[in-house]
Amino acid sequence: MSALTRARTWLDERFHWADLVGPLKKKTVPVHRLSYWYFLGGITLFLFIIQVCTGILLLLYYRPGANEAFESVQYIMTRVQFGWLVRSIHSWAANLMILTAFAHMFSVVFLRAYRKPRELTWLSGMVLLFLALGFGFSGYLLPWNTLAFFATKVGTEITGQVPVVGRHLMIFLRGGEDVTGATLTRFFGFHVAVLPGLTTLFVLIHLALVQYFGMSVPPGVEARWKTSPQEARQMKFFPNFFLRELMAWYIALGVLGALAAILPWELGTKADPFAPAPAGIRPEWYFMFMFQTLKKIPAKLWFVDGEVVGILVFGAAGLVWMLLPFFDKAGGGRGRKFIMGAGVFALAYIIAMTFYGYAAK
Amino acid sequence: MDPPLQVTEQQFASDIHAQKGLTCASCHGGDPTKADMDAMSKAAGFRGKIDRKNVPELCGRCHSDPAFMRQYNPSLRTDQLSQYKTSVHGRLFAKGDTKVAVCIDCHGVHGLRPASDTRSSVHPLNIAQTCSRCHADANYMKGYGIPTDQFAKYGASVHHDALTVRGDLSAPTCTTCHGNHGAAPPGVDSVQNVCSKCHVFQDQMFEKSTHKAAFQSAGLPGCVVCHSNHGIAHPTDEKLGGGPQAVCMQCHTPGDFCDQQRAAMLNGLKKLDDAVQAADKVLSVAESSGMEVSQARLDQDQARDALTKARVTIHSFKPALVEQDVQEGVKIAAKNLQAGQTALSERDYRRKGLGLSLVFIFITVLGLFLYIRQLESHAPKA
Amino acid sequence: MKTEEPGRIQPLRRRMVEMLLGGGLFASIVSAIYPVLRYLVPPPVADLGGDEIVAAKVGDLKPNSSKIVRFGTRPALLLMTSEGEYRALSAVCTHLSCTVQYRNDLHQVWCACHNGMYDLNGRNISGPPPRPLEVYQVHVRGDEIVISRKREA
Numbered sequence: 065m066s067a068l069t070r071a072r073t074w075l076d077e078r079f080h081w082a083d084l085v086g087p088l089k090k091k092t093v094p095v096h097r098l099s100y101w102y103f104l105g106g107i108t109l110f111l112f113i114i115q116v117c118t119g120i121l122l123l124l125y126y127r128p129g130a131n132e133a134f135e136s137v138q139y140i141m142t143r144v145q146f147g148w149l150v151r152s153i154h155s156w157a158a159n160l161m162i163l164t165a166f167a168h169m170f171s172v173v174f175l176r177a178y179r180k181p182r183e184l185t186w187l188s189g190m191v192l193l194f195l196a197l198g199f200g201f202s203g204y205l206l207p208w209n210t211l212a213f214f215a216t217k218v219g220t221e222i223t224g225q226v227p228v229v230g231r232h233l234m235i236f237l238r239g240g241e242d243v244t245g246a247t248l249t250r251f252f253g254f255h256v257a258v259l260p261g262l263t264t265l266f267v268l269i270h271l272a273l274v275q276y277f278g279m280s281v282p283p284g285v286e287a288r289w290k291t292s293p294q295e296a297r298q299m300k301f302f303p304n305f306f307l308r309e310l311m312a313w314y315i316a317l318g319v320l321g322a323l324a325a326i327l328p329w330e331l332g333t334k335a336d337p338f339a340p341a342p343a344g345i346r347p348e349w350y351f352m353f354m355f356q357t358l359k360k361i362p363a364k365l366w367f368v369d370g371e372v373v374g375i376l377v378f379g380a381a382g383l384v385w386m387l388l389p390f391f392d393k394a395g396g397g398r399g400r401k402f403i404m405g406a407g408v409f410a411l412a413y414i415i416a417m418t419f420y421g422y423a424a425k
Numbered sequence: 426m427d428p429p430l431q432v433t434e435q436q437f438a439s440d441i442h443a444q445k446g447l448t449c450a451s452c453h454g455g456d457p458t459k460a461d462m463d464a465m466s467k468a469a470g471f472r473g474k475i476d477r478k479n480v481p482e483l484c485g486r487c488h489s490d491p492a493f494m495r496q497y498n499p500s501l502r503t504d505q506l507s508q509y510k511t512s513v514h515g516r517l518f519a520k521g522d523t524k525v526a527v528c529i530d531c532h533g534v535h536g537l538r539p540a541s542d543t544r545s546s547v548h549p550l551n552i553a554q555t556c557s558r559c560h561a562d563a564n565y566m567k568g569y570g571i572p573t574d575q576f577a578k579y580g581a582s583v584h585h586d587a588l589t590v591r592g593d594l595s596a597p598t599c600t601t602c603h604g605n606h607g608a609a610p611p612g613v614d615s616v617q618n619v620c621s622k623c624h625v626f627q628d629q630m631f632e633k634s635t636h637k638a639a640f641q642s643a644g645l646p647g648c649v650v651c652h653s654n655h656g657i658a659h660p661t662d663e664k665l666g667g668g669p670q671a672v673c674m675q676c677h678t679p680g681d682f683c684d685q686q687r688a689a690m691l692n693g694l695k696k697l698d699d700a701v702q703a704a705d706k707v708l709s710v711a712e713s714s715g716m717e718v719s720q721a722r723l724d725q726d727q728a729r730d731a732l733t734k735a736r737v738t739i740h741s742f743k744p745a746l747v748e749q750d751v752q753e754g755v756k757i758a759a760k761n762l763q764a765g766q767t768a769l770s771e772r773d774y775r776r777k778g779l780g781l782s783l784v785f786i787f788i789t790v791l792g793l794f795l796y797i798r799q800l801e802s803h804a805p806k807a
Numbered sequence: 808m809k810t811e812e813p814g815r816i817q818p819l820r821r822r823m824v825e826m827l828l829g830g831g832l833f834a835s836i837v838s839a840i841y842p843v844l845r846y847l848v849p850p851p852v853a854d855l856g857g858d859e860i861v862a863a864k865v866g867d868l869k870p871n872s873s874k875i876v877r878f879g880t881r882p883a884l885l886l887m888t889s890e891g892e893y894r895a896l897s898a899v900c901t902h903l904s905c906t907v908q909y910r911n912d913l914h915q916v917w918c919a920c921h922n923g924m925y926d927l928n929g930r931n932i933s934g935p936p937p938r939p940l941e942v943y944q945v946h947v948r949g950d951e952i953v954i955s956r957k958r959e960a
Contacts, residue, residue, distance in 0.1 A: 121846055131858055131956075135879075142717040143850045146842035148775075152715075304801065311793045314835070318786040325779035328715030595902070595921075595935030623935065625922045723880055730906065733920075785834040792828030799824055 091278070092298035093305040096285045101175060102305075103312045104168035105274070109267070110313045111161035114320070115199075118154040119256070126206070128252040130245030133208035134334040141331055152324035158200055160320065162350045165196050166414075173388070173407040176400075177280035183389040185273040188266050190386050195263045197350065202255040204348055208248060209332030214345045216251075217243045222358065225371045226379075244337065346421065353417035354378060356424070385410065432535040440537045445497055452483060480527040481506055481518070508606035515607075524565070531555050547605075550588060552598045553579055575599075578656030597623070602654075616654070617647035624648075630741035662698070665691040665739065689744040693751040694735055700758035701728050707765030714772050721764035728757040859955040862895070865947060873909035876954070882906055883943060883954055888927060889914065895954040896929045897941035907940070916940065 075081035093102060125144055127136040140147035169189065172178055178186040205216045220243065224234035239246035281289070289296040299305050347355050357378075361370040388406070391399045437443050442451070450457040454470035465471045475483055485506035487493050494503050505528075509515040514525040531547055538545035546555045557576035559565055566573050579585050579599070587596035602619045603610060611619045621628030631637055631647065640647060651664065651672040663670040665687055667679075677683045704725060711718050731754025738747045862876045862885045873886035875898055882898040886909045896916065900907050905920035915932070916925040923934035930939045944955045 121843065124847070138717065138719070145845035145848060145850065147846060148715075148717075149842055150846055304797065307793055307797050307800075311790050311797075314786055314790050314793070317835075317839075318783050318790075321779055321782055321786070325775050330715065331717065331719075593902070593935065593937075595937070623921045626919060719880070782835065782838040785831060785838050787831075788827060789831030789835045792824065792831045795824045796828050799821060 087275075089302055091275070091301035093279050093301055094281045094285070095297040095299045096281070098175060098282055098285070101171040102279060103309065104164055104171055106309050107312055107316050108161055108164045108168055109271075110316060111157045111164060112263070112267070114157045114317075115154065115161065116260070118150050118157065119260075121150045122154060123256065128206070128249055130208060130248055130335075133206060133248060134331075137207040138331060148328060149324055152329045153320055155329035156320055156323045156327075158203060159349070160316075162196050162200055165193050166350075169193060170407065170411055173403065175280070175282045176392075176403075177282075178389040179280070179283075179392055180389070182273070182277055182280060185270060185277065186389050187386065188270040188273060192263065192266050192270060195259055195266065199255065199259050199263070200348060200350060202251040202259065205248060205251045206255065207331065208335050210335050210339075210342060211332055211345070213243060213335035213337070214341045215347050216247065217341075218345060218355075219347055219351070220247075222355075222371065222375070225369070226375055227372060230375075242337075349418060349422075352421040353414045356417045356421035381410075437535050440535055441539055442537060477523045477527055478518075478521075480529055481509060481515075484528045505606045508604070512604070512606065512608045513610075526559065530559075549594050549598050552600055553585070556599045575655040578653075582655065582657045583659045584657060595623075613644060613646040614641075616649050620648045626737050627740040630738060630746075634740065634742045636742055660736075662691060662694050662736075665694070686742065686744050690739055690742075690747045693744065693747050694732070694739075697728075697732050697735060697751045697754045697758070700755045700762070701725065701732060704728070704758045704762040704765060707762055707769065711765045711768035711772065714769070716768040716772050718765060718768050721761040721768075724757060724761050724764075728754045728761065730754075731757060859953060861951045862945075862954045863952045865950045865952060867952075868893075871911045871914070873911075875906065875908075878943070878954060878956075884909060884916065884940075885945070885952065885954060886916075886927070893945040893947070893952060894927055895943040895945045896925070897943070899940075900936055901931065901938040901940065902934075902936040 072081060093099070122140065125136060125140050125147065127133060137151065140151050142148075144150075172186065172189070201216075201219060205212045220234050220237050223237060224230045226233060235241065237247070237250070238244075239250040346352065354374075358371055358374040361374045363370045365373050384406070388403055391403055393399055394402075437449070448457055449455075450464075452472075452475065454472045455465045456469035456471075457464060459466070459469075465473070472479075489503050489506045491503045494501055509528075510519065514527075517525045518527065533546055540547045540549075542548060543550065545551065553576060561573050561576040563573045584596050584598070587593045588598060600608065617628060617631065627648075640650065652660065661670065664672050667674060673683070673687045677687070704721075708718050708721055708725070712722075731750055735747050735750035735754065738750050741747075858879075860876065860878055862878075862883070863874055868874060868885070868887040870887050870891050871889045873884055875882050876885055877883070878897075884896045884898040884907060886894050886896075888894060896907075898906050898908075900918040900920065900923055902918065902921060902923050905918050907916050907918045907923075907925065909915075910917045913924075915927065916929075917923070918925075918934070918936065921935045923936040924932050925936065925940050926932050928939075929942045931937065946953045946955070
């Protein structure tokens with residue numbers, strides 16, 4: 065008996081290993097023209113794993129605290145062997161992860177994978193997106209450089225504009241009235257403990273749900289397969305889809321390495337809270353569309369503060385977006401059309417406002 | 426208020442004298458306890474409008490009295506009047522010239538503020554403007570035989586720039602070099618002393634140089650010959666050159682020993698300047714490729730300091746000394762250039778490493794692709 | 808190309824693909840693990856250069872003498888007074904950022920650029936400098952003289 069078989073028997077006698085692994089072996093993935101979109105979720109997961117690994121490595125040398133943070137990142141970039149690589153990969157993978165998360169979300173909308181029974185998968189995915197944005201916002205401050213300091217100042221200032229709870233929320237985020245070393249400590253805590261814990265939980269929930277329901281098939285393909293069942297094609301997850309997924313992950317790894325070595329992430333200058341804000345403060349690209357929108361809203365609409373209106377509108381839009389699956393069956397075909405329309409509008413708006421934000425500088 | 430009166434109670438309220446408790450009667454005399462016209466009684470010492478020729482003595486009544494001034498500000502000087510008498514203004518005034526400046530012309534009269542107040546006409550930032558009221562007025566200054574372009578020239582100078590743009594209140598204005606109450610142009614022999622109050626090293630080197638004796642015997646006023654007095658521009662290396670800005674060649678003959686010394690010093694400066702710029706360029710390229718060179722960037726400051734030092738050493742007019750400073754700077758700049766080049770070769774090493782790992786990744790991806798094809802070519806998908 | 812029965816790939820082709828894949832996997836994994844392993848080894852210089860440095864050893868400085876050291880990104884002045892006490896100040900003149908020096912004839916800190924003077928507590932006492940020099944803490948630890956800055960909140 066080979067070692068592998070012996071190990072399997074050992075596990076089976078204790079955990080009914082064969083029963084646990086059995087469904088996984090039988091898992092299949094639908095094969096059709098749009099199958100490639102299935103990779104996006106996995107790539108996002110891969111990038112998250114990269115983040116956890118490089119994040120742990122960075123933790124070995126990073127020192128939180130206004131007087132040491134910048135110097136420690138500089139130390140990592142210049143003195144630690146391959147520190148520049150680990151840090152640049154961490155920064156690039158963060159941005160790529162958010163990009164693929166957005167792409168994954170929009171592919172789910174346009175391929176209608178949110179439909180019953182997968183509503184909770186959608187909701188858990190939305191929570192994961194917000195957690196990813198939280199990772200991005202908290203992590204951006206950690207090198208304690210000028211751009212990050214002022215971007216955090218502006219970002220938390222906007223949070224303060226939320227009606228009723230805004231001010232308390234802002235003080236909670238900042239650890240005080242202003243952005244100080246206390247903010248850095250707090251963001252560090254969020255970034256390495258709170259957010260990873262929550263994300264792990266929700267990733268497990270999300271994956272479990274995906275496993276449970278299997279891969280969704282786009283409605284057009286579904287209809288065709290119903291009429292001609294012989295056209296339906298499935299691929300075994302192990303090893304066929306898994307190998308393909310591995311290919312995709314390797315390509316993503318190659319892209320990451322290339323970006324880290326050719327376009328290394330810059331360090332900037334150490335934050336000085338008493339210096340005036342430099343020109344051209346802007347948030348990271350994934351917040352740009354919101355930032356640009358708020359900038360363009362006039363200072364006062366009727367009697368309400370322009371920024372507050374913007375925040376409320378985004379809040380409402382976010383809520384509608386989260387509840388998208390529940391509109392699907394509404395009003396016959398109208399619910400569906402509404403969701404499609406909302407998806408197209410959201411995508412176009414985000415892209416347009418992001419470019420606008422950069423072009424306007 | 427009646428039209429002839431030039432000041433209101435409100436205006437006077439901003440005056441430092443009013444704030445210290447003085448009234449109109451303190452200077453104009455009269456009896457403030459009486460109402461109406463009775464207050465302006467000659468018997469009570471009413472002077473009416475003070476004549477210009479009485480102003481210095483009137484102000485001096487209090488301001489030259491240490492015992493009196495002590496009750497208001499013990500550290501305030503009380504020699505302004507005696508100083509004034511030594512000044513060009515004071516001497517002409519004593520001869521009966523009433524066009525010259527008296528106390529109120531510079532300090533104001535009814536809205537007088539202390540010199541430390543930024544609104545005061547004698548605050549460092551405002552002094553040049555105040556002096557220019559007469560000294561830049563060609564018509565007013567007719568007959569005195571001095572130029573009226575000082576204010577215009579000063580306005581373009583590096584000292585004015587330091588004062589108004591950089592906000593450096595230690596930068597010189599008119600009174601710094603000419604004195605305030607004892608205002609007089611420094612004599613030819615003392616210009617160097619005035620400049621040397623701040624520019625210590627240049628003065629020390631010049632003192633020990635050959636030019637000191639030469640200038641003295643020619644009756645030339647030290648620093649001013651090369652740097653001018655009011656329109657002092659930021660000096661460039663061109664001053665040592667052969668072009669329109671060259672100062673050496675105003676006296677020296679082309680080709681003589683001094684000309685050669687000049688050329689040697691200029692070459693030294695150029696060498697260091699080039700070295701600093703070369704290092705800066707490489708460091709820029711390294712930085713924009715993402716390499717961390719902040720230490721070398723910082724050390725460039727030291728190289729630039731050496732260049733500044735070399736430019737000061739020019740005033741010794743000894744190329745050997747200049748060369749010492751140049752060498753020091755060149756050494757530092759060379760080290761920084763080296764650091765930049767090391768950073769660039771490290772960058773290239775990284776890119777090669779990346780290339781290699783990309784090759785491995787590509788092989789793996791290709792392997793996966795072929796393996797999948799193989800797997801699925803002979804077995805139908807589940 | 809030979810026609811194959813389904814289920815029989817040339818063993819050589821199969822072996823080559825497997826070796827390609829295996830080799831690629833191995834090489835790529837090694838090229839990922841290698842930097843990580845190197846990364847885990849701490850560099851020889853542990854000092855961040857942020858808040859604290861060893862400026863000198865006891866005995867390096869005689870009374871009434873000084874030394875310029877790099878502290879973080881800027882120079883600092885370590886001096887020993889005539890009474891044998893250590894002082895540490897920022898060596899960046901507050902006027903135009905020239906590097907100051909200790910004058911052992913005047914027992915004061917002097918800036919050569921425009922004749923600015925500071926006392927041994929960093930206070931600007933004459934000349935153009937508008938602000939005092941930043942004062943650092945000095946401690947003697949064993950035979951090391953350590954200069955440190957106060958920590959921010």
